Amino acid sequence: MPLLSLEDRQELETLFAQELQDDVTITYFTQRESVLTIPGQECAYCKDTRELLEEVTAISEKLHLQVKDFVSDEQEAQRLGITRIPAFFLQGHARGAVRFFGIPAGYEFSTLIEDLVDVSKGTPALSEKTREALSKVDQDLHIQVFTTPT
Amino acid sequence: MENAHITADVVEVSEFIDLAQRYNVQGVPKTVINDRVEFTGALPEPRFVQEVLKALQPKPEQ
Numbered sequence: 493m494p495l496l497s498l499e500d501r502q503e504l505e506t507l508f509a510q511e512l513q514d515d516v517t518i519t520y521f522t523q524r525e526s527v528l529t530i531p532g533q534e535c536a537y538c539k540d541t542r543e544l545l546e547e548v549t550a551i552s553e554k555l556h557l558q559v560k561d562f563v564s565d566e567q568e569a570q571r572l573g574i575t576r577i578p579a580f581f582l583q584g585h586a587r588g589a590v591r592f593f594g595i596p597a598g599y600e601f602s603t604l605i606e607d608l609v610d611v612s613k614g615t616p617a618l619s620e621k622t623r624e625a626l627s628k629v630d631q632d633l634h635i636q637v638f639t640t641p642t
Numbered sequence: 643m644e645n646a647h648i649t650a651d652v653v654e655v656s657e658f659i660d661l662a663q664r665y666n667v668q669g670v671p672k673t674v675i676n677d678r679v680e681f682t683g684a685l686p687e688p689r690f691v692q693e694v695l696k697a698l699q700p701k702p703e704q
Contacts, residue, residue, distance in 0.1 A: 586643035594654025626644040638672040
């Protein structure tokens, strides 16, 4: 059964058609899905996250999903700073990096959709003043926002 | 997304309890910047930017 309802998909289809500009690739790191779980290595939301991302990326031709294995694609995970799973990286027109750790459910689903649009456009919906201040940053900044699924 | 120096993460802490403990997350959303600046709750954009800029290392005297 799909995670997204028909109404959700239709709504997203309209939104993506209006808002997406450049292509966006989601690089998703997961672990091999198996019927056996190895104690200490369970990834409770890996499968749901993959299904959700598959459903979202299927809605628009501008969205692409690359599924990587956290163990066998270790080098790429390191390069993108993926230290735990489920996690994914958004790549498009925008500079800077946007990563999600954990399933984007609840409010974070809207965050994902907004981020897909912003990464596609390369210009987030920020004020001129904010953008000017941020454009002057010449040191690495790592912003982490901790959330819970609500 | 404005600047290649900036990495933004969304972290679902209930899946990563170790991070919740490490960053002492008692309410959400909690924001941590460069492990130097932190605040809980949503801030209006100008205040958020102020906090982000606080995390920058001061420039050496010239």
